[in-house]
Amino acid sequence: xxxxxxxxxxxxxxxxxxxxxxxxxxxxxxxxxxxxxxxxxxxxxxxxxxxxxxxxxxxxxxxxxxxxxxxxxxxxxxxxxxxxxxxxxxxxxxxxxxxxxxxxxxxxxxxxxxxxxxxxxxxxxxxxxxxxxxxxxxxxxxxxxxxxxxxxxxxxxxxxxxxxxxxxxxxxxxxxxxxxxxxxxxxxxxxxxxxxxxxxxxxxxxxxxxxxxxxxxxxxxxxxxxxxxxxxxxxxxxxxxxxxxxxxxxxxxxxxxxxxxxxxxxxxxxxxxxxxxxxxxxxxxxxxxxxxxxxxxxxxxxxxxxxxxxxxxxxxxxxxxxxxxxxxxxxxxxxxxxxxxxxxxxxxxxxxxxxxxxxxxxxxxxxxxxxxxxxxxxxxxxxxxxxxxxxxxxxxxx
Amino acid sequence: xxxxxxxxxxxxxxxxxxxxxxxxxxxxxxxxxxxxxxxxxxxxxxxxxxxxxxxxxxxxxxxxxxxxxxxxxxxxxxxxxxxxxxxxxxxxxxxxxxxxxxxxxxxxxxxxxxxxxxxxxxxxxxxxxxxxxxxxxxxxxxxxxxxxxxxxxxxxxxxxxxxxxxxxxxxxxxxxxxxxxxxxxxxxxxxxxxxxxxxxxxxxxxxxxxxxxxxxxxxxxxxxxxxxxxxxxxxxxxxxxxxxxxxxxxxxxxxxxxxxxxxx
Numbered sequence: 001x002x003x004x005x006x007x008x009x010x011x012x013x014x015x016x017x018x019x020x021x022x023x024x025x026x027x028x029x030x031x032x033x034x035x036x037x038x039x040x041x042x043x044x045x046x047x048x049x050x051x052x053x054x055x056x057x058x059x060x061x062x063x064x065x066x067x068x069x070x071x072x073x074x075x076x077x078x079x080x081x082x083x084x085x086x087x088x089x090x091x092x093x094x095x096x097x098x099x100x101x102x103x104x105x106x107x108x109x110x111x112x113x114x115x116x117x118x119x120x121x122x123x124x125x126x127x128x129x130x131x132x133x134x135x136x137x138x139x140x141x142x143x144x145x146x147x148x149x150x151x152x153x154x155x156x157x158x159x160x161x162x163x164x165x166x167x168x169x170x171x172x173x174x175x176x177x178x179x180x181x182x183x184x185x186x187x188x189x190x191x192x193x194x195x196x197x198x199x200x201x202x203x204x205x206x207x208x209x210x211x212x213x214x215x216x217x218x219x220x221x222x223x224x225x226x227x228x229x230x231x232x233x234x235x236x237x238x239x240x241x242x243x244x245x246x247x248x249x250x251x252x253x254x255x256x257x258x259x260x261x262x263x264x265x266x267x268x269x270x271x272x273x274x275x276x277x278x279x280x281x282x283x284x285x286x287x288x289x290x291x292x293x294x295x296x297x298x299x300x301x302x303x304x305x306x307x308x309x310x311x312x313x314x315x316x317x318x319x320x321x322x323x324x325x326x327x328x329x330x331x332x333x334x335x336x337x338x339x340x341x342x343x344x345x346x347x348x349x350x351x352x353x354x355x356x357x358x359x360x361x362x363x364x365x366x367x368x369x370x371x372x373x374x375x376x377x378x379x380x381x382x383x384x385x386x387x388x389x390x391x392x393x394x395x396x397x398x
Numbered sequence: 399x400x401x402x403x404x405x406x407x408x409x410x411x412x413x414x415x416x417x418x419x420x421x422x423x424x425x426x427x428x429x430x431x432x433x434x435x436x437x438x439x440x441x442x443x444x445x446x447x448x449x450x451x452x453x454x455x456x457x458x459x460x461x462x463x464x465x466x467x468x469x470x471x472x473x474x475x476x477x478x479x480x481x482x483x484x485x486x487x488x489x490x491x492x493x494x495x496x497x498x499x500x501x502x503x504x505x506x507x508x509x510x511x512x513x514x515x516x517x518x519x520x521x522x523x524x525x526x527x528x529x530x531x532x533x534x535x536x537x538x539x540x541x542x543x544x545x546x547x548x549x550x551x552x553x554x555x556x557x558x559x560x561x562x563x564x565x566x567x568x569x570x571x572x573x574x575x576x577x578x579x580x581x582x583x584x585x586x587x588x589x590x591x592x593x594x595x596x597x598x599x600x601x602x603x604x605x606x607x608x609x610x611x612x613x614x615x616x617x618x619x620x621x622x623x624x625x626x627x628x629x630x631x632x633x634x635x636x637x638x639x640x641x642x643x644x645x646x647x648x649x650x651x652x653x654x655x656x657x658x659x660x661x662x
Contacts, residue, residue, distance in 0.1 A: 038517025045514045048502035075633050077640035108500020108515070108522040115499050119480040125615055126479035126503050170633045174626055188614045189473060189507045192605040204618050
């Protein structure tokens with residue numbers, strides 16, 4: 001009985017937090033649409049882009065596993081990873097829905113969001129991104145469709161979808177490659193504004209490589225949390241495989257970044273005493289050094305907790321990188337210290353909450369995780385239960 | 399001078415900071431022409447905003463006008479996803495609020511930091527000088543140039559303006575810093591500036607690249623067809639190869655199992 005009570009208190013606490021975030025978020029949304037951007041954000045003529053654009057970069061980057069895993073499992077026919085293809089695609093789908101919602105909220109004229117569909121400017125990176133995001137969201141819908149069709153037993157459509165799966169996945173990989181890198185291309189046209197440590201003509205490549213590491217880390221992170229929440233086992237061999245991918249991407253990215261800095265003669269900037277330097281090194285330590293240390297340690301790299309922490313650091317480093325590119329790197333040229341407003345933060349949190357709830361509901365009601373996997377690896381789930389009991393016993397004793 | 403002779407016949411402005419007396423006539427004429435409300439008691443302390451398309455700034459005993467430069471290859475035109483900006487044949491860079499979705503990429507990207515936004519509106523527009531496009535179409539000169547009492551702001555054909563700027567620099571040795579600002583900045587603009595001191599001292603950025611800004615993006619964008627075609631072929635090939643590899647492995651496995659059975 002006591003165990004139940006402990007559970008209940010924890011549950012209602014998070015429920016209360018969620019309701020609070022939702023209420024404040026909806027209130028902020030109403031304010032944003034009735035009072036305008038000026039009254040509800042800290043954006044101004046010198047800082048036209050802020051937290052929301054940064055968050056769009058982050059959301060899309062963290063959703064990158066959708067295309068990397070789909071490609072590994074279905075294009076490179078590495079069937080070991082098939083069991084995580086669905087969670088990865090679901091993550092991507094929800095991530096993109098969140099990003100699209102945030103983009104529309106961020107638009108000065110959200111009612112005109114459909115204009116890029118009919119008013120074309122093929123020279124604009126923003127135009128290309130809009131189209132790729134729309135196309136890739138369609139791809140994700142088709143990729144995730146089998147989960148829904150299975151549930152409602154729509155066999156005919158299921159067969160049709162299966163036929164077009166491979167071309168659709170190939171298109172998905174191409175669309176992703178294009179727009180993931182194009183988020184970096186957005187800043188190519190402002191060479192005089194972006195702080196040189198982050199500006200590079202290879203920005204698209206840096207963005208592409210870092211999104212691969214971030215997307216795979218997100219799947220490790222998610223698998224760990226889901227295993228805990230739904231009391232499932234974890235397939236360490238799959239996670240270690242993902243971790244190898246993360247390590248490769250992080251190392252490649254770091255080598256490229258420093259080679260780039262060195263070839264542009266920017267090495268002195270790495271040691272100059274300005275806030276940008278500290279922000280840069282913080283990003284490198286969190287997102288590169290720590291994950292590399294964990295993932296090259298022969299004990300930690302096969303340990304679920306080790307992988308979990310490596311993924312947290314890799315994700316944090318990725319978030320720092322994107323926020324640095326779109327906020328920190330522009331502080332000097334704009335001459336303004338931008339801090340997101342209460343409304344900007346609360347709307348962002350609300351969308352994250354919505355995404356988490358959507359993920360939870362889908363996992364609970366559809367077969368996102370494979371059945372065999374759910375009951376396999378009993379050793380670790382038993383271990384999980386045991387340790388939980390231990391915790392509860394300890395609490396009871398207190 | 400210009401690759402395309404048509405550009406030389408476009409309309410532009412020449413601002414001469416050595417001649418400007420800081421009277422503010424251009425500032426007031428601009429406000430009147432565009433029906434903009436008063437934004438500051440002292441025009442010298444005003445700054446560009448959604449209600450102010452041009453300002454006169456005070457630097458000691460010198461004055462500098464700030465406004466849209468009407469670039470020859472405008473960044474705003476190239477970055478706008480819906481083509482809300484247009485470089486007209488006459489020269490002005492104009493804006494269509496009906497098309498605009500409000501992504502503000504133009505503001506982020508402008509090398510001269512010119513576009514301003516109606517932040518307090520729920521249907522905000524981007525605001526900036528449009529070089530009195532309506533007046534130019536009627537064959538008149540811009541309101542600011544018309545209002546200038548001392549020929550510090552001239553409106554005319556670009557080739558004429560460049561010739562005039564060069565003449566002023568040449569005929570008054572020592573009076574001018576011997577460079578025309580706007581001739582090369584961001585690939586050239588229809589607004590040109592000459593000054594008695596280096597431009598940085600009058601608040602004109604010296605960091606603006608001397609290249610056409612859209613080139614920075616197009617160098618990356620032109621790789622897209624290659625990425626798509628090479629990527630598509632690579633992925634299709636890999637799919638076929640790995641599938642075949644798995645198939646062969648399966649067949650071999652089946653074969654060796656059969657052999658095992660037979661030997662038993």
